[in-house]
Amino acid sequence: MAFAQSFDVDVLWSNAGIGEERAGSAKIPIGLVRGNYETKRVSSKPLELTFRGFIKRWVAEGKKAKIVFTSSMGGLFTPAGLGHLCLD
Secondary structure (H helix, E strand, O other): HHHHHOOOOOOOEOOOOOOOOOOHHHHHHHHHHHHHHHHHHOOOHHHHHHHHHHHHHHHHHHOOOOEEEEOOOOOOOOOOHHHHHHOO
């Protein structure tokens, strides 16, 4: 995290999009479902801590910067059988 925070950036972009093209949850191996969960939930904590470091520095420096969060359309609506992808 310290290495990432050593960069001088104006925009932080967060996109943990991940998906699996199969016809419904029953056909997706559990390892892929777990990987999806870990990407969207477990790995987001270090990212959050890194963002906090940037935000603190920006505030201290009075820097104008932006944070952009994006999500999949699955976060807005969930087609039948694809609930495992919608952990947003």
